[in-house]
Amino acid sequence: MSRASYQDIQAEVRRRIQTRVWKPGDTIPTEVDLAKEFNCARATINRALRELAETGLLERRRKSGTRVSLNPMRKATLDIPITRLEIEGRGQTYRHKLLESQQVSAPDALSAEMNLGRSQMLVHLKTLHMADGRPFMYEDRWINPKAARGILRAKLAEVSANEWLVQNVPISHGDIAFQALGADTDQAAALGVTVGTALFIIDRLTWMGTQTVTKVRLAYGPGYRMVTQI
Amino acid sequence: MSRASYQDIQAEVRRRIQTRVWKPGDTIPTEVDLAKEFNCARATINRALRELAETGLLERRRKSGTRVSLNPMRKATLDIPITRLEIEGRGQTYRHKLLESQQVSAPDALSAEMNLGRSQMLVHLKTLHMADGRPFMYEDRWINPKAARGILRAKLAEVSANEWLVQNVPISHGDIAFQALGADTDQAAALGVTVGTALFIIDRLTWMGTQTVTKVRLAYGPGYRMVTQI
DNA sequence: CAGTTTATTATGTGCAGACATAATATGATT
DNA sequence: AATCATATTATGTCTGCACATAATAAACTG
Structure with missing residues (x-):
């Protein structure tokens, strides 16, 4: 041979x-x-x-x-979608709209999840991502300005928060979770569906060392599928 | 150094x-x-x-x-859950119940998806997987006996279809999709939820060469999350 | 100057040999 | 027989070298 x-x-x-x-x-x-x-x-x-x-x-x-191996299908690698590229890859036009942007002190549940001190100030953003002008995904994001320095001065209406963070904030690792949830009122209004509609949810919590940088929940409109091969 | x-x-x-x-x-x-x-x-x-x-x-x-890389979080590897192990790993008792088992000719939509000839005979199984006796996941599976020889003689009430297939049928690759869907009547009845409840869905289509072996839809009960780290 | 050919360069893959390490098997000791 | 020390074995990793290959830069040509 x-x-x-x-x-x-x-x-x-x-x-x-x-x-x-x-x-x-x-x-x-x-x-x-x-x-x-x-x-x-x-x-x-x-x-x-x-x-x-x-x-x-x-x-x-x-x-x-x-x-x-006894069970030959045990690991799948899947690409974390970058919304803009995902939409443009289908030949559609990407646009996003910052619906709401405010600084608030973290609710208790979030403080625990994000490993913050009591009443830590956070930036809270609500953004709608659109494909060809139609709602595609609703993003609810919390940013820790202690870890993401400069976020308060960033022009988040122009650059998306995700892209600003990637360019400006060091990160070490992240936790990701996928699940299905019925649309809440915010999500329903933004995506143009009725409350309770099944939505595909991606939660991502991003860390730099022991500090959380950002927590984001992405709610995809009906029909969204995440696909991979093995 | x-x-x-x-x-x-x-x-x-x-x-x-x-x-x-x-x-x-x-x-x-x-x-x-x-x-x-x-x-x-x-x-x-x-x-x-x-x-x-x-x-x-x-x-x-x-x-x-x-x-x-400009976008440092691009790929995540996630473990395809093996239901029995997933449940036992939480310290719960695993049980599954074969709700329905019949041979039917493939509906047209399925024939196209599974790359079959017209009216190909398939084994259709509906199984409920339980954790500590409570509904955990509802499985709707189609098996192509042409690719899965011996399936007609297998005692699927004893060994789960998945385990029988893994042990007995060669496979080359698979397509996997994740999405959220509202529960249909079958899923709702089996999982004990109301129709329309948001369910996390995994679809898996398994191939041997150009032939499909099995197509399965797993519908997880409310609260299910698939988690990974990056 | 545009277009083509040729050189250069960083990564991609390969080799033979060496030692390290974890898991197992063997043998010695109590 | 049970326990402990020792040998064996297959994989894990590393070295130093070589050549292959794709992408780019440089040189050449009309």
Whole structure:
């Protein structure tokens, strides 16, 4: 057999699993053996198998070897949508409208969630994102000015809050949650649907170290689907 | 500086991006330069940066180099929940009940979606998954017996359809979609909610080559959230 | 000056060899 | 038999080097 690249090896491993040459639960040959079979270096086999393990297709353990995962569909990577690009990608025109912008002291529930002191001042924004002039997504955002310095001077009617934050505020990590909720009055009014309509919700809480930068709830209009492949 | 592992390098790169030593859009030093700075081989730098690029934090191009991504939160990996494990992981008891099981010829809309010939015979299952005896998720599944041989003889009241399929049917890939929908009458009755209640929906279409194996719609009861970190 | 060819450059992938590490198996000891 | 120490094994990571490849810059050409 001629030389094989790590991608060729991945394809062949996938094929053997799909055709049940290697069945779920089976231990596959060692890297050394596979390197011999494919006439390549162990490092090449290692990379091929390591990446397959990252997708959940294989499970690897030192000493005991590499097994075909019992449940082959365990991890999906999905692209966090950037609203403007998502809309423009469909050939539609993107526009957003800042419906409301105020500074308020954080409600208690939010203080707890955002890890803030009592009555911390926050910037509260309500924005409607539109595709071809029609409501697409309603954004309810809280920003911690202690972490997002300069936000008070930013012209948020021109640049969207998200883009301003990305450009100006360092972040370390974020928590994301997806769920379905019935539209509340704000969401219903903004999106032009009746209260209680099922909406796809994305909550995102963004951190810099132990400090929260921003919490945002995105409420998508009816018909919205988030899609991925495995 | 002493030797650094690829994970140390990743941590340091992350730190420099978070602290804005390297800002969004900046081009960072070349692999050769970083290898000198960190006193390690280029391959080590390559692995560190390649993996960061996979998460969307960096963007790499031959010749032009590696830049800090303008939008640092672009990809999230999320675990496809395995219902039984998800429930047991909360310390609750898992049970499922096969509500309905019949063989029917595929409706036209489904034939198109599942890439079937006209009036293809399908197995149609309705299952309720319960946590501590309370409704948790309602599953509506269509199985193509041409691709899932043996399904007609499987005892689906004992083993869940999903587990039977995983163990017995080879698959190549799948399409997954997430959305919010108001409960229909079946879902409402099974989950014990009123029609129209916002439900979190996962649709999954599973393929073996050009043939569809199974299409399933999972409707989660109110309060369900799918969570991930970035 | 526009268009094409050629060189340059940073990343992409590969190799052989080495040592590290976690998990397991084996053997020794009580 | 149960416990502990030791050897074995497969994967995990790293090195130093090489060549491939895509994207860009430079040189050339009409």
